[in-house]
Amino acid sequence: MKIRLNLATKALETHRRFLVGAGLTAVVAGLLFLGLGWHVYSARKVDYALRARTEKMRQEMAKLEAQRKELERYFSQKDIANLHDRAAFINTILDARSFNWTLMFMDLEHILPTGVRVVSIEPKQVAGHVEVKLTVGATSDEAELKFERALEESKEFTGVQVLNVHNANPSGNPNGDRTVVQLSTVYSRL
Secondary structure, eight states, rough: OOOOOOOOSSOOOHHHHHHHHHHHHHHHHHHHHHHHHHHHHHHHHHHHHHHHHHHHHHHHHHHHHHHHHHHHHHHHHHHHHHHHHHHHHHHHHHHHHOHHHHHHHHHHHHHHHHEEEEEEEEEEEETEEEEEEEEESSSSSHHHHHHHHHHHHHHSEEEEEEEEEEESSSSSSOOOEEEEEEEEEEEEEO
């Protein structure tokens, strides 16, 4: 039979707790290192893709800019510029001829109250819409106000502006107009 005796002056210490703690710390640090490494790898991969896409867009922009300069140089030639001016002139003529007078008169007929008559109409094509300058004669102030309200409330005529209001000369006016009003509006139904 053997008996174990410890004759040492200091008792034997085990370092098991330290080794387990150090091992767990090493495993956690290793996992953290792998996670951060994966994150850096993913970020670099995304950054590389972004740089590649940015470079591709930059090349496309340079290509489109070169095409734009080539087209500007082509269209700035004298013959082409004259052709462009002529086409613009013909388009304005076509736009003016395509104005639907009948439809505008029908819309005016619906909003024109009694006691108001249209003296003159001047339509003008401006930037894709028709600006209409109207001169109307009214037999009374009440009829004039009714016409202005009806014009402002209509869907077809927008941006109504009163340009000029003056009293008509009763002796030189056989139609009985007391006031003559000049209006500017945008006719939006085409």
